[in-house]
Amino acid sequence: MRLDVVTIFPEYLEPLNVSLVGKARARGQLHVHVHDLRAWTYDRHNTVDDTPYGGGPGMVMKTEPWGDALDSVLADGYEAGSREPALIVPTPSGRPFTQELAVHLSERPWLLFTPARYEGIDRRVVDEYATRMPVYEVSIGDYVLAGGEAAVLVVTEAVARLLPGVLGNAESHRDDSFAPGAMANLLEGPVHTKPPLWRGRGVPDVLLSGHHGKIARWRRDEALRRTTAHRPDLIERCDPKAFDKKDREMLSILGWEPDPDGERYGRFWRRTDGVEE
Ligand SMILES: C[S@@+](CC[C@H](N)C(=O)[O-])C[C@H]1O[C@@H](n2cnc3c(N)ncnc32)[C@H](O)[C@@H]1O
Numbered sequence: 001m002r003l004d005v006v007t008i009f010p011e012y013l014e015p016l017n018v019s020l021v022g023k024a025r026a027r028g029q030l031h032v033h034v035h036d037l038r039a040w041t042y043d044r045h046n047t048v049d050d051t052p053y054g055g056g057p058g059m060v061m062k063t064e065p066w067g068d069a070l071d072s073v074l075a076d077g078y079e080a081g082s083r084e085p086a087l088i089v090p091t092p093s094g095r096p097f098t099q100e101l102a103v104h105l106s107e108r109p110w111l112l113f114t115p116a117r118y119e120g121i122d123r124r125v126v127d128e129y130a131t132r133m134p135v136y137e138v139s140i141g142d143y144v145l146a147g148g149e150a151a152v153l154v155v156t157e158a159v160a161r162l163l164p165g166v167l168g169n170a171e172s173h174r175d176d177s178f179a180p181g182a183m184a185n186l187l188e189g190p191v192h193t194k195p196p197l198w199r200g201r202g203v204p205d206v207l208l209s210g211h212h213g214k215i216a217r218w219r220r221d222e223a224l225r226r227t228t229a230h231r232p233d234l235i236e237r238c239d240p241k242a243f244d245k246k247d248r249e250m251l252s253i254l255g256w257e258p259d260p261d262g263e264r265y266g267r268f269w270r271r272t273d274g275v276e277e
Helices: 010-017 019-026 063-079 099-106 123-130 149-160 212-230 232-236 245-253
Strands: 002-007 031-036 085-096 110-113 135-139 256-258 269-271
Touching: 002 010, 002 063, 002 149, 010 019, 010 031, 010 149, 019 031, 019 149, 031 063, 063 085, 063 110, 063 123, 085 099, 085 123, 085 149, 099 135, 099 149, 110 149, 123 135, 135 149, 212 232, 212 245, 232 269, 245 256
Parallel strands: 002 031, 002 110, 085 110, 085 135
Antiparallel strands: 256 269
């Protein structure tokens, strides 16, 4: 997979040299190119921003540096044999970045990121490249960062760990929280490792029992417990077919029951105490 990042802070992308992404690069599974947007400015001050049309606070990133940068990066990539680029535009007004989207992006051969600063990039840039390639405007959460570089790091790491051969154990992401395709999207429960006793705290007996069936059940119950506590919205949307008898028993203990109007509203579960999430 090829990744290009155009930014005014190339040094912000240094973490792409370490850990999982760094190793994937060293092994040649990931080809990362970070470009300084200011290389495509032609004035003395290397200007990349200007005042917004219509007035208002803040500055807007200019069309010309972005257009020239993207044309040049795309030409480079095509020349190197890359095909089917997709533009990833980090923005708080984008679609939420989810595990499902990470899986989808991990299947593309070439991602080109445009992390912005200031109030973002002149809209015409996105509209222009959307005529040539798929564009994904993505938000990593309901908060506003000063710039998109941290979002690029987030998306890159989520995508890179899904590439074939990048994780030591291919099974590792099968049980992840938010593993897509499941009828029930449950958060992963707690995990433990040696020593068996730490500061007087033991490990749940079942994990030491060697009984695979019981361990699987315990993990499932803990996933249900954690999801009801932290993300009740995920439970509400779970397809009832995703749950077996034991799941239902656990959900009942945790204070949840099937919603008889579920089909109609797409909310299949509700709390037995009547509290709305
Ligand atoms: C200060 S923000 C611009 C915020 C803009 N005024 C708005 O409310 O949509 C500057 C840049 O940071 C990045 N950014 C900020 N928050 C983000 C988020 N939650 N997800 C992805 N990118 C974000 C985007 O690249 C954005 O253009």
